[in-house]
Amino acid sequence: MSVSVCTFNVNSIRSRIDLILRWLKEKRDVDILCLQEIKCEEAQFPFEAFEALGYRCAVNGQKRLNGVAICSKQPLSSVEKLFGNDILDREKRLIQAQVGETLLLNCYIPRGGPESGERHDYKMRFFDALAAYVETLLKRQKRLLLLGDLNVALTDLDVYDPEVFEGAVGFLPSEKERMRTLLETGLHDCYRQIHPESRDFTWWDYRTAGIWRDEGMRIDYILASDPLCEACLGIEVDLWTRRRRSPTPSDHAPLVAEFEHL
Template sequence: MKIATYNVNGINGRLPVLLRWLEETAPDVACLQELKAPDEKFPEQAIKDAGYSAIWHGQKSWNGVAILARGTGIQETRRGLPGDPDDSHSRYIEALVNGITIGCLYLPNGNPAPGPKFDYKLRWFERLIAHAAELYRANMPAVLLGDYNVIPTELDAYKPERWVEDALFRPETRAAFKVLVEQGWTDAIRKLYPTEVIYTFYDYFRNAYGRNAGLRIDHFLLSPHLDSRLVAAGVDRNVRGWEKTSDHAPVWIELADK
């Protein structure tokens, strides 16, 4: 089973890129972030024509998450994180696909930091940690994946000294990510590639992609049931070089059958 995550940075504006990527790589499940479209503007028919069913949680101009599944159904289990009924951001959607709980997330950026946006990021992170603990205690196969807006270690950033004051790399952010992982989740990329330089995001400026000056901020966290089934993982880095593409590259894992 191949599961992927892709921050599309505007699903309608990047639809040709998304459809080309789906056709060329054929993930069984694809989680999308930054749809930047309200629910009624989600390109459901185009996704269906590509062979995928979908659920989505949209928002006009900002945020938005979706889960796509190829050749199978999706049973939605949650829309939005618990813990703040007043949070209007569309940043989390969860579903059962082929017996696996898929939590697709778009964690807040948090800049400028310190400030209200950073405070919101940390509060949202606390809610994610609490919900992840419940998923973990449920003792079911689960994966929490998406754009975490977290640079976990210096290895995950080109010239990390430039990111010291950024919300993605501040000590509070990395500490929260560490707390989450230490519940018992496995960082899939780092399990298979513990010391390799791997990036999932390249800024549009200063030829970042061409210079391989990126960040690793899109992550897969696996429950123990899936950790034992992990056989491959990677980044479709070439997609970042396509015309009119997102500033993120798709990331994927492959799981062996039970």
């Protein structure tokens, strides 16, 4: 039986819970839901709402900022929230769990900032630390999924207009270089493998109502090691949660992949 895996930056789980529950009940019953930017500590996470739908959740939360969670209908084991690295552990941006034979790494990369600033430096160092960690994992773990909001649009196809984004955070040459280094550890961009020429996005600016003109960026990813990339049956952006006025949407849309098995 195939397994559906989703990554979704919800931009506050407590603000978005009604929307997410409606989506899961009415539109898409995903097996594994990886959330970023939940913006709450573990004690404030709505465990009961997900448990009522058959999920068990692991949460690495932070007050008002960041935070990640994995909600799964399949058993989770070996959950990790600390990684022994000051950069990866400084903010709550990473959570890891074993699902069957697959190691799942849910990640929220820092947004960054201008290239001369501290936030850009933190983003670069986070990418470096993450790539080194993934490289170590892949020496002993052949089935690895790294997914989440990676805050980089890698190619011209990943933005609605490359000229508009030239010099913008999320489309900087230094950010793209770090993203390529992460892929070179042995991971593949599942979306681009299946849709090599498509121009689809996962984020649209609230301020410009860009969703209604499809003026967005593709900054959310599902990256897979060789065996899982080969097992990916399909992947798509689900716009149901984004193209609506109520319940209030996140500025991201879910990215959902179907795998033959994990």
